[in-house]
Amino acid sequence: MAIDFDDLRLMLDIVACGSFSQAAARRRWSQPQVSQRIGALEQQVGAQLFRRHRRGAMPTEACLAFAPSARDALAALDAGKLAVRGTPALPTVTLACLPSLASTVFGALLPALVSSRLEIRCTTDHSPIIMDMLLTDRAQLGFVLNCPAVAGIRLERLCLSPIVAVVRRGHPLAHARAVADVANAQLAPQYWGPECDTLISRLRAHRTVDQPIHTIQPSSAALELALEHGFLTFMPEMAAARLLRTGQLQQLALSDLPRWEWELMVAWRSGKRPDVAKETVLQQVRALAKDWTATPVSGTGDAQMKQS
Structure with a gap:
């Protein structure tokens, strides 16, 4: 099953915010919806991506290792969109x-x-x-x-x-x-x-x-x-x-x-x-x-x- 690019963006939003709830607020989603999407992403990559605590969520070592590739994939996608429009990235x-x-x-x-x-x-x-x-x-x-x-x-x-x-x-x-x-x-x-x-x-x-x-x-x-x-x-x-x-x-x-x-x-x-x-x-x-x-x-x- 292919990984959704939007799930990668969601993962990076949580890394930046340090919180599932703040990432949900950015998107005007419910927190259970965010948790469900991250759970599906964790199944696809085969590793736990976040550890929850009372003040938010902390990325795991697996998440930190995966994040650069996720950013590269999103950057490549954005570059492709710009190339289609004739704008060099x-x-x-x-x-x-x-x-x-x-x-x-x-x-x-x-x-x-x-x-x-x-x-x-x-x-x-x-x-x-x-x-x-x-x-x-x-x-x-x-x-x-x-x-x-x-x-x-x-x-x-x-x-x-x-x-x-x-x-x-x-x-x-x-x-x-x-x-x-x-x-x-x-x-x-x-x-x-x-x-x-x-x-x-x-x-x-x-x-x-x-x-x-x-x-x-x-x-x-x-x-x-x-x-x-x-x-x-x-x-x-x-x-x-x-x-x-x-x-x-x-x-x-x-x-x-x-x-x-x-x-x-x-x-x-x-x-x-x-x-x-x-x-x-x-x-x-x-x-x-x-x-x-x-x-x-x-x-x-x-x-x-x-x-x-």
């Missing part, structure tokens, strides 16, 4: 990125790939969700900060980006030399992690004005506060690199600012099947990473880690 690469990195990564990557024969889909989410998207083939590449290893995911360091203090050109504090010198300024650090709280504590120790210190995300918002409203911000150098190069922003030489860093990683699902489109994007990402920091990581060598 292009390979698609889905990229997932932390919101704080999105403007830096996507803003540089898409122009660099404008002449490539592929289509990019960009989305943002938190690191655990991005890792799950990679494992379930909802994304081919993910951009995260250094995070714990996940089985089946490869992580490669792209760059180390120091945290720097920046102001717009001509700011009265552009030549400050110590953290104490900027403590009374309008401050809005980009929140990059617990070390940002440490920095704020140091600033408050020297602060004599009764004004708040704001923290903000993403980097694009911190940049706007600096450029348009005269705030002094602390942020990863890579997020401000383009505006520092054009001279719209100036970096302060604060001699007592600790060497705090962002460690930008690119992640993808390990496997032996070649993916030319993904490799094209990955090579461009590695090339761009050299411009994202003053201390780029050369080569992949020790920086490339296979997680198992």
Whole structure:
């Protein structure tokens, strides 16, 4: 008995939603109808595809192994439909990125790939969700900060980006030399992690004005506060690199600012099947990473880690 393509789409919807009921709601079906269709699909493939729990449904190892072939089959079907209409089908690469990195990564990557024969889909989410998207083939590449290893995911360091203090050109504090010198300024650090709280504590120790210190995300918002409203911000150098190069922003030489860093990683699902489109994007990402920091990581060598 032939497998229904719609059942494959239903299976992938449940993987994406993590729930039979949510997949049913998307289609305006009843939950028993969804369960029946999945049960029939499990009989056809000869394996259990989901394990139900109180909060939804989790794909089994068999489902995760079957999902790439299901996506390939659906992609081939869509490509055939486009070919019939005379529209050439292009390979698609889905990229997932932390919101704080999105403007830096996507803003540089898409122009660099404008002449490539592929289509990019960009989305943002938190690191655990991005890792799950990679494992379930909802994304081919993910951009995260250094995070714990996940089985089946490869992580490669792209760059180390120091945290720097920046102001717009001509700011009265552009030549400050110590953290104490900027403590009374309008401050809005980009929140990059617990070390940002440490920095704020140091600033408050020297602060004599009764004004708040704001923290903000993403980097694009911190940049706007600096450029348009005269705030002094602390942020990863890579997020401000383009505006520092054009001279719209100036970096302060604060001699007592600790060497705090962002460690930008690119992640993808390990496997032996070649993916030319993904490799094209990955090579461009590695090339761009050299411009994202003053201390780029050369080569992949020790920086490339296979997680198992």
